[in-house]
Amino acid sequence: MMLITKRFLVLSLVFLLVAVAGEPVKAQKTLNDVKKERGLTDADVLAAVKTFMPRGGRDVYLGVVGTGNSGTMIVYGIPSMRIYKYVGVFSPEPWQGYGFDDESSLMLKKSSLDDKIDTYGDMRYPALSETNGKYDGKRLFFSDGANSRIAMVGLEDFETKQILSHPLFTSTYPEAAVTQNTEYVIQTSQFPSTWDGKSADVSFDYDKKFHSGVTFWKFEESNKVSKAGHLGRILKEKSFTLELPPFTLGYFDAGKFGSDGLVVGSAEKNQKHYVYVIDYKKLLGLKTSVINGATVVSFRDAVNANAIAMIQIPARARMVKVTPKGKYFVVVSDTLLVVDLNKVKAAMANKAYTVNKAADIPVIEVKSVSHGTLPLGKGVMDVAFEYRPNTAYASLFNENKIVRWNYKTMKKEGELTLDFKPGQLLVPQGMSASPHSNYLAVVDKEGIYKNFLGTGPVRPSFQHLIDISSDKMTDLYTMSLPQCNMYGSVAIARTLVKPIIRYPTGTNSRTGEISRYKTVAGKEKIERKGNRVHIFGTMIRSHITPEIVEVNQGDVVTFHLTNLELAEDETHGFTVDTYGKNGSYEPGKTASLTFVADRAGAFPYYCTEFCSALHLEMEGILMVKPKNYKEGSAIGGEIELTRAQLLGYKKNYEDKLIVIAQTQDVINSVVTWLKENHYEKYTSVKALVVDAVAQLNKAVVAKQNYEKYAKAGKWKEAFLWAEQYFQYQVKAADSGLRAKKLLKEKLEGTN
Numbered sequence: 205m206m207l208i209t210k211r212f213l214v215l216s217l218v219f220l221l222v223a224v225a226g227e228p229v230k231a232q233k234t235l236n237d238v239k240k241e242r243g244l245t246d247a248d249v250l251a252a253v254k255t256f257m258p259r260g261g262r263d264v265y266l267g268v269v270g271t272g273n274s275g276t277m278i279v280y281g282i283p284s285m286r287i288y289k290y291v292g293v294f295s296p297e298p299w300q301g302y303g304f305d306d307e308s309s310l311m312l313k314k315s316s317l318d319d320k321i322d323t324y325g326d327m328r329y330p331a332l333s334e335t336n337g338k339y340d341g342k343r344l345f346f347s348d349g350a351n352s353r354i355a356m357v358g359l360e361d362f363e364t365k366q367i368l369s370h371p372l373f374t375s376t377y378p379e380a381a382v383t384q385n386t387e388y389v390i391q392t393s394q395f396p397s398t399w400d401g402k403s404a405d406v407s408f409d410y411d412k413k414f415h416s417g418v419t420f421w422k423f424e425e426s427n428k429v430s431k432a433g434h435l436g437r438i439l440k441e442k443s444f445t446l447e448l449p450p451f452t453l454g455y456f457d458a459g460k461f462g463s464d465g466l467v468v469g470s471a472e473k474n475q476k477h478y479v480y481v482i483d484y485k486k487l488l489g490l491k492t493s494v495i496n497g498a499t500v501v502s503f504r505d506a507v508n509a510n511a512i513a514m515i516q517i518p519a520r521a522r523m524v525k526v527t528p529k530g531k532y533f534v535v536v537s538d539t540l541l542v543v544d545l546n547k548v549k550a551a552m553a554n555k556a557y558t559v560n561k562a563a564d565i566p567v568i569e570v571k572s573v574s575h576g577t578l579p580l581g582k583g584v585m586d587v588a589f590e591y592r593p594n595t596a597y598a599s600l601f602n603e604n605k606i607v608r609w610n611y612k613t614m615k616k617e618g619e620l621t622l623d624f625k626p627g628q629l630l631v632p633q634g635m636s637a638s639p640h641s642n643y644l645a646v647v648d649k650e651g652i653y654k655n656f657l658g659t660g661p662v663r664p665s666f667q668h669l670i671d672i673s674s675d676k677m678t679d680l681y682t683m684s685l686p687q688c689n690m691y692g693s694v695a696i697a698r699t700l701v702k703p704i705i706r707y708p709t710g711t712n713s714r715t716g717e718i719s720r721y722k723t724v725a726g727k728e729k730i731e732r733k734g735n736r737v738h739i740f741g742t743m744i745r746s747h748i749t750p751e752i753v754e755v756n757q758g759d760v761v762t763f764h765l766t767n768l769e770l771a772e773d774e775t776h777g778f779t780v781d782t783y784g785k786n787g788s789y790e791p792g793k794t795a796s797l798t799f800v801a802d803r804a805g806a807f808p809y810y811c812t813e814f815c816s817a818l819h820l821e822m823e824g825i826l827m828v829k830p831k832n833y834k835e836g837s838a839i840g841g842e843i844e845l846t847r848a849q850l851l852g853y854k855k856n857y858e859d860k861l862i863v864i865a866q867t868q869d870v871i872n873s874v875v876t877w878l879k880e881n882h883y884e885k886y887t888s889v890k891a892l893v894v895d896a897v898a899q900l901n902k903a904v905v906a907k908q909n910y911e912k913y914a915k916a917g918k919w920k921e922a923f924l925w926a927e928q929y930f931q932y933q934v935k936a937a938d939s940g941l942r943a944k945k946l947l948k949e950k951l952e953g954t955n
């Protein structure tokens with residue numbers, strides 16, 4: 205034994221000496237060393253510095269892009285291009301328990317035609333909510349092209365709050381747009397289809413049986429505002445659809461200010477290309493019918509009310525976008541066409557139509573409403589607007605170019621040649637009335653760069669960040685976006701979005717209301733009615749309560765769990781092994797997990813999100829007793845402790861009391877420091893102190909118990925309660941130390 209120890213010691217020393225001798229400490233490299241070694245130019249370094257985000261720095265914008273068929277959305281920062289979050293929208297997302305807990309599963313099921321959870325989507329062009337034409341940072345909308353759904357995401361917590369399935373369309377254009385005060389969220393069909401669920405013969409009576417449509421989903425922010433955020437909803441019963449003849453519809457946009465009320469979008473039929481113009485306010489008073497539960501305004505009534513016209517255009521419109529002040533809209537094809545919306549309004553008012561005889565459609569001559577055209581090049585895909593007057597950008601896919609141009613003078617103002625084929629464009633705030641002028645993000649679906657490693661045939665999607673702040677545009681950075689077929693994105697100024705830190709305790713995050721399953725500390729319980737078992741549990745560092753749940757095979761079991769944490773970023777996860785149940789519990793959230801306990805045995809449940817040093821102690825066990833199980837057939841009952849065991853517990857208890865006293869010293873010193881430095885002046889610091897105090901308040905009962913059991917000589921119980929007390933102390937100390945660190949940073953001005 206002695207020999208082994210000695211040899212081990214010698215070996216360790218030798219190893220240590222070799223390690224020290226073999227790895228001489230290198231001098232820190234200078235910027236110039238790194239530049240030289242990596243062959244970087246000054247331009248490379250400047251580009252890197254422009255996107256680098258130091259500690260204490262903040263991204264200027266929050267970007268959102270739909271992942272297409274993955275059915276999720278990605279939240280990222282501009283200019284750092286760091287991905288913050290993937291959010292489940294049209295498909296389940298396990299990390300946040302989306303489509304796994306009862307609340308989100310119910311929402312997803314209700315949005316499906318077959319009462320099941322759809323597991324993919326087709327989401328391309330999101331819309332941010334607006335007030336007076338400007339982004340208000342409250343809501344985000346997505347259309348699912350594949351499953352004809354519309355979704356609303358709350359920006360208070362970046363969670364999906366509502367999904368509706370379209371009652372008429374079986375094919376939806378994967379874009380959403382809003383009117384200038386988000387009175388309506390607009391969604392259109394893409395390919396024509398039948399609406400009655402009966403006729404399906406394309407060759408017979410196509411023009412009568414097949415329809416297209418534009419839907420105006422009524423959106424209202426509720427007067428009842430929850431502390432967790434807004435309770436706004438799309439109201440199906442106040443929404444309506446304008447029926448159109450069987451056009452194939454594409455990108456669309458809503459008017460603003462002088463053109464508020466108008467909706468413009470691309471339409472095609474029999475190889476003829478149009479832009480439709482709808483004056484939706486004129487539709488509001490018209491007669492409606494109900495088809496499949498949806499309110500419908502007929503095309504004929506809209507034409508008679510002069511609420512719709514078509515502008516025939518020479519080529520297919522790849523994109524139709526209204527300029528920020530609402531004066532023009534741009535029709536994107538290789539020759540850009542700018543249409544004056546005042547002229548369109550005048551033409552509609554004067555009924556200056558040539559009528560398409562075959563379909564009886566009012567058509568406006570394009571030359572009578574055109575502001576100008578600009579032949580730009582090959583494969584023009586998209587345009588984006590920025591803050592400088594009348595300034596826009598266009599992407600030329602086939603020419604690897606971005607062009608800056610002026611939609612008033614109809615002149616080209618500059619260009620940037622790229623080493624990739626540019627697709628959809630984004631300027632931060634660009635789809636609102638107040639675009640900014642710093643950056644242009646460009647979609648690119650050809651990740652064939654030497655500086656990206658190959659990962660098999662499927663590559664990520666890419667978004668390039670271009671600096672447009674000066675006359676000379678520069679390509680700064682390439683962000684890869686995995687699990688994503690990407691099209692359009694939107695970005696909003698960081699200062700407009702005000703995300704919450706935690707929910708009021710017991711919040712159902714989908715509805716924003718306090719859940720009827722909210723459970724607070726000390727009120728945990730298990731309720732049984734026949735074979736229906738409800739567990740009302742809580743989670744807090746480092747306990748899941750209850751720790752043991754016994755059910756019978758075949759019982760229908762629901763865990764209703766509430767995260768009692770008040771501290772920032774203290775999310776707990778929850779899974780029951782092999783039962784396929786998985787939830788995510790952000791501070792304050794209540795969510796439920798229901799399953800049939802159809803397999804007998806012992807199934808551990810535990811916290812899946814690393815939450816603190818005591819994370820591993822967040823566990824419990826679900827005992828599923830087999831059918832015909834008889835009590836007492838297993839080992840049970842109270843076990844008598846031997847004297848040696850009892851004394852062991854006494855020693856443990858006494859040792860614990862010493863640790864408790866030491867921990868209390870730490871807490872006291874932190875408390876003194878916080879008070880001396882006026883923590884109460886800083887809201888975020890105060891929140892941490894509130895959490896620390898809450899932990900200590902919970903500890904009071906534990907102390908009463910350990911003292912009681914110690915007095916009675918019940919050392920095991922005394923030790924366990926002392927341990928419980930210590931855990932509350934640790935949590936309080938943890939929050940206290942975080943508060944101290946934060947306050948220090950505030951005082952030093954680094955946070």
Ligand SMILES: [Cu+2]
Pocket residue numbers: 745775776777811812813814815816819822
């Ligand atoms: Cu945890």
